[in-house]
Amino acid sequence: MRFECRDLTFTYPEADNPVLENLTFSMAAPGFNAVFGPSGVGKTSFARILAGGNSGPGGNALIYEGIATILYSYNQERLPGWANTGRHLEKVCPQKNSDLKKELVKIFKVEAFLGSRFSQLSMGQQNRMNLIRYLIQDFDLLILDESLANVDEALRETIILAIKEIFPAKLFLYISHNLMEVARFCKDILVLSRPGKNKGAVVVPGQNYETGYTADPQAIDRSMLEIMNAV
Numbered sequence: 044m045r046f047e048c049r050d051l052t053f054t055y056p057e058a059d060n061p062v063l064e065n066l067t068f069s070m071a072a073p074g075f076n077a078v079f080g081p082s083g084v085g086k087t088s089f090a091r092i093l094a095g096g097n098s099g100p101g102g103n104a105l106i107y108e109g110i111a112t113i114l115y116s117y118n119q120e121r122l123p124g125w126a127n128t129g130r131h132l133e134k135v136c137p138q139k140n141s142d143l144k145k146e147l148v149k150i151f152k153v154e155a156f157l158g159s160r161f162s163q164l165s166m167g168q169q170n171r172m173n174l175i176r177y178l179i180q181d182f183d184l185l186i187l188d189e190s191l192a193n194v195d196e197a198l199r200e201t202i203i204l205a206i207k208e209i210f211p212a213k214l215f216l217y218i219s220h221n222l223m224e225v226a227r228f229c230k231d232i233l234v235l236s237r238p239g240k241n242k243g244a245v246v247v248p249g250q251n252y253e254t255g256y257t258a259d260p261q262a263i264d265r266s267m268l269e270i271m272n273a274v
């Protein structure tokens with residue numbers, strides 16, 4: 044399972060300059076991978092194009108092998124229909140994944156909010172609940188576009204390690220501004236730099252820590268430096 048970008052260039056209608064220019068790289072599954080880069084560099088644009096498949100604006104510049112279902116989750120998704128979050132999760136959860144749903148609800152620490160309206164939850168609670176909604180669906184590639192924003196660091200770590208453990212065969216693309224976090228927990232980090240910087244897309248290996256890891260501060264520093272050099 045893998046995907047590849049061959050010379051992907053994208054310009055928004057009415058924009059003067061491309062937001063993505065000649066992106067060429069490939070990423071193999073499985074793994075918990077990341078997209079990193081400064082604000083406004085085009086991470087969300089890239090994620091949406093990737094999620095749109097060959098029928099979207101990426102067209103033939105995107106090559107997917109063994110990736111049939113791509114889901115895109117993002118921070119602060121607005122879900123007005125969620126009068127009762129627990130009932131909604133039950134409704135969208137395939138029967139075969141009901142144990143998985145229970146497990147995720149526990150790990151994500153959202154049991155106490157299952158009877159609440161989505162709009163009554165804090166942003167971090169909403170994001171956690173929303174991410175569960177995606178994880179219980181069937182997918183090959185799940186994009187997490189700042190999907191853990193507003194969640195405290197310790198719980199983010201618990202959630203990331205659990206996702207890696209529960210879904211070892213899937214491909215994840217985690218969009219985050221947290222350099223240390225992506226360097227520690229991600230396998231491959233796609234670093235985007237602004238068009239015109241002649242760096243294009245660089246894929247940097249992270250430390251890919253799993254549950255029970257022993258941190259190597261020097262190795263983390265090396266990964267962070269490599270990522271920063273690629274920006």
Ligand SMILES: Nc1ncnc2c1ncn2[C@@H]1O[C@H](COP(=O)(O)OP(=O)(O)OP(=O)(O)O)[C@@H](O)[C@H]1O
Pocket residue numbers: 055056058062080081082083084085086087088089
């Ligand atoms: N629908 C749109 N139409 C025109 N320009 C857009 C549109 N969406 C985004 N852009 C522009 O494309 C550029 C990249 O935006 P994008 O949201 O992809 O960046 P990002 O790296 O995800 O940023 P951030 O880290 O701040 O979320 C920005 O300059 C933005 O203004």
